Amino acid sequence: MVLPEIFVFGGLLGAVYALLSLGFSLSYGVARILNLAHGSFYMIGGYVYYVFLTLSGVNSVGSLLLAVALTFLLGIALYLGLVRPVRSAPVRVLLITLSAAIVAQEVVSLSFGDRGVGAPFIIGGISAPFGVVVENQRILAAGVSLAMFLCVWLLIRITKLGRAVRAVAQDAEAASLMGINDTRISVITLGLSGATAGLAGALLGPLTGISPDAWLNATVVAFAVVILGGLGSIPGTFLAAFLVSYSQITVAFEISSSYEIIVPLAVIAVAVLVRPKGLLGRVEE
């Protein structure tokens, strides 16, 4: 067994999975929206980073910030334009977000072609933590992801806005009676959801390439992480992200990378059958 490799690669991937899944968990936990277009923010974040960095001459940090800003706005646009009118009907929310994801894929495909694009790294070079050779970009992606995850968690825990978010998550009607604007909180949550996924796409895109259909795998991973961690639970999302990534990396190294994609799907099936509320979740539905 190649333990150092599994430890290093699983940990680095888990950090990005945590960031990718955070918004998915928030959008359900706060706004009760199962957003199947969540992976689209990941895909669009990767493309925005690529476009500004390689075609517009914006530097890598600027491109990263633009990816975050644009996916934040797209998250808001998705909520106001498509989700809000049908929010009271969960099935219609699923259908409309799935449709939005497919439309986004087609728009990107028509603009940039079916084949993926690859953007240059923010930082080049390699390092060898625990003797495992790994790109510095991968370490940076994990570090930024963890930092962003921590920032969002602190935002939710200690700020006034965070208290409002938590209040809406616990009881939207009661929060509304206390003077909290439910719609405003949902708008911010969806924007934040888009921005975190977009950042994950911009960070991981240079390492994995980004293609119009990248949203699907990203949505499946986020779905698996959040189902396993517990819908709406931020600590559960964090824990589950690493469980999924370590499972995937172990399967890739010890069995075959051909079975890697099965892991998140198996996680969804097992979690739904055995523990529907997830590891740290409170909601069982």
Next chain:
Amino acid sequence: MARSAAIAVLVVIVIAAVAGVVSYYYVSTAPASTSTSTSTATSTSTSTQTITSTGISTITSTSIKTVTSTGVQPITFGILGPLTDVTGIDEKEGAELAVAEINAHGGVLGRPLQLVYEDTQEADPTIPVSTGLAAMNRIVTVDHAQVIIGGERSDVVLAEEQQLPKYKVPFLDTGAADTSLGQQVIANYSLYKYFFMVSPVNSTSLATGLISYYGYFHYMEPNLTKVYILAEDIAVWHALVPVLQAYLPALGFTIVNPQSGGADYFPYGSTDFTTQMTNVRNSGAQVICILAAGQDSVQLIQTWANLKVPAIPMGIDVASESPSFWGQTNGGAEYETIEVGIGDTGTPINTVGANFYLNFSKYYNTLPIYTADGAYSAVYIAAAAIEKAGTTNGTALIPYIEKTNMTGPDGRILFDKSHNVVYNEDYTKGGALSMVQWTAYNTYTPVWPPTVAKPITLPPWM
């Protein structure tokens, strides 16, 4: 509700505007050839192009009507392929080059050639076979193609081949590699005689060429003997890997894969290759025998270069045949060595190949890939058959196509009983393959066959 609808409309408009601006910017900054071909590929099913002394200009349907109004009915060839993918774009451009040359010399039987196009989208593995069949139906029944040129994905072309007894139109395949396509011709000649594979790209030819190269490489670099086989998990490579596993040890190589099957198969469309590259490094391999038909090799090669894995990738990598691969991998392609049709290398093996390479590069501002020289040859093969047969009747053309004996960019074009072009390392006796190494932007250096080879360059980290 009205407010929501207004917001929804606004969102759609904003997204469309952003997409439009982005795509305009992308297209306007892309090479001229890309913008030309993309716009034509997506918009034309009834227009064609020609090459003038000043470059490529589009003939509109009006000018086609002008040709028709003179009383001379054009002969129609159909380009059937993934027209927004580089393989399909090259099919289209290779055919257009040949059509322009032939028309400049008076056409065929005194009639000009014209091209019609249908997009099968088959470069996208998620697109079903039925899309290709629908496109084939349109190109025959609506566009009235008298010869079909194209094909890329074997499962799609196999399904299209099944339709040939109904349409009775010659189908000159430029990309699909499955040997069963030709076996169908042998097994049921009367039904499938319309199918021809015009480039030496079937899996048997590819394997023969690759093994020959490995033998030559072992002679040139006798100390690099440890090979790691890394292949996409698709049928064509599952057929090829056992052949390599049988021949490579006989040539003096040791296969060092730790996997039980002696090969590392990764899913088609993979995006993360850190696991594979770590396994290569840990195995002590000095050579990665790469077998990839999809775009996934962009990330594979980029990861290989980023991690400075001390093993040189040498094999079949379809994505790497595109000149854009260098940019896609941010230069990571340097040192990768891949198998290509010898006509795509710029190696002057004959006048036809030299002119083809020169004109293609000049008019399209990019280098050709295998589908370009395949389509170029296909137009000449069909035109010659029509000239000799004196008709465009599909069934009547078959004996004349079978008797083809001409020089193409990849060498001599002859067909065997399976209607596959004959492969021969001696390009005066058949179609030949070559191994080329990426050495700079837009630059392949031939490293095999020995008659045209320059020394291979190893990465500095080996």
